[in-house]
Amino acid sequence: MTGRLAGKRIFVTGAAQGIGLAIAKAFLREEAALYLIDRDAALLEREAMLMSQAGGDVSWTAADITDAAAIAAAVAEAAKAIGPINALVNNAGVNVFNEPLETSDEDWSRCFDINLKGAWNCCKAVLPGMIGAGGGVILNIASTHAFTIIPHTFPYPLAKHALLGMTKSLGLEYAPKNIRVNALAPGYVSTQKVIDYWNGFADPDAARAETMKLHPGGRIASPEEIAMAAVFMISDECPFMNATCLTIDGGLSVQQHAV
Numbered sequence: 001m002t003g004r005l006a007g008k009r010i011f012v013t014g015a016a017q018g019i020g021l022a023i024a025k026a027f028l029r030e031e032a033a034l035y036l037i038d039r040d041a042a043l044l045e046r047e048a049m050l051m052s053q054a055g056g057d058v059s060w061t062a063a064d065i066t067d068a069a070a071i072a073a074a075v076a077e078a079a080k081a082i083g084p085i086n087a088l089v090n091n092a093g094v095n096v097f098n099e100p101l102e103t104s105d106e107d108w109s110r111c112f113d114i115n116l117k118g119a120w121n122c123c124k125a126v127l128p129g130m131i132g133a134g135g136g137v138i139l140n141i142a143s144t145h146a147f148t149i150i151p152h153t154f155p156y157p158l159a160k161h162a163l164l165g166m167t168k169s170l171g172l173e174y175a176p177k178n179i180r181v182n183a184l185a186p187g188y189v190s191t192q193k194v195i196d197y198w199n200g201f202a203d204p205d206a207a208r209a210e211t212m213k214l215h216p217g218g219r220i221a222s223p224e225e226i227a228m229a230a231v232f233m234i235s236d237e238c239p240f241m242n243a244t245c246l247t248i249d250g251g252l253s254v255q256q257h258a259v
């Protein structure tokens with residue numbers, strides 16, 4: 001199917017690699033116009049150029065989502081480049097994993113600044129335009145960490161729990177303005193972030209095998225499988241889906257441990 005996102009002008013954060021890049025490519029296949037953001041300028045430029053050369057309606061700028069002024073400026077630039085933004089995907093995020101008492105103040109701030117405040121900076125920048133235009137849609141890329149906890153991953157799950165809270169709060173606040181705000185909760189997805197996580201173990205291959213074994217289907221998701229759900233949630237195919245979260249984890253989080 002094509003054209004499922006025709007007329008959507010979408011601001012996507014963290015679009016230079018991983019899930020964000022897969023989402024951008026899937027959105028272009030469905031005829032969206034995109035404005036892409038990433039703090040990795042070189043990688044963003046390389047990937048966005050490729051999409052543009054392939055005929056995609058894509059503009060981009062390097063920006064850090066923790067910089068509210070830069071994000072406001074990027075949203076204004078986006079309006080000039082592709083027209084007023086009517087959809088936002090808050091995808092940029094980072095792992096900050098510690099044992100709680102070993103978490104530095106710096107790690108605490110970095111985790112919440114990027115994974116929560118960064119998403120809010122983007123919401124704050126696009127919501128006035130959406131309200132003025134009579135509608136819009138926001139998708140926050142949360143995680144199964146938004147409702148479950150893996151020991152020694154502190155404080156990342158706290159920020160993702162809060163991101164889910166923000167999804168519900170904004171979804172309720174702006175439903176009367178015809179704005180839908182939802183979250184998508186991936187489990188493990190094969191991106192650099194997960195490879196880095198496995199590399200943090202003494203035996204990365206064993207850690208990888210252990211992760212696969214946790215999954216009912218014996219494998220983790222590809223970024224493209226997350227992007228498929230993002231297309232649906234941004235499209236007009238689910239007009240009454242609001243203030244909720246869709247889990248895409250192959251069944252991982254509904255398992256109960258048994259001996």
Ligand SMILES: NC(=O)c1ccc[n+]([C@@H]2O[C@H](COP(=O)([O-])OP(=O)(O)OC[C@H]3O[C@@H](n4cnc5c(N)ncnc54)[C@H](O)[C@@H]3O)[C@@H](O)[C@H]2O)c1
Nearest residue numbers: 014016018019038039064065091092093143188189191193
């Ligand atoms: N990979 C997984 O298993 C997994 C699982 C659940 C949720 N998630 C979530 O999905 C999202 C994407 O994860 P991924 O695995 O694709 O990560 P990734 O590290 O592969 O890509 C993240 C991108 O975001 C960019 N970024 C990071 N901080 C930024 C900032 N402050 N400003 C602008 N750009 C920034 C990075 O430069 C990078 O290009 C994150 O929110 C993550 O928490 C990932």
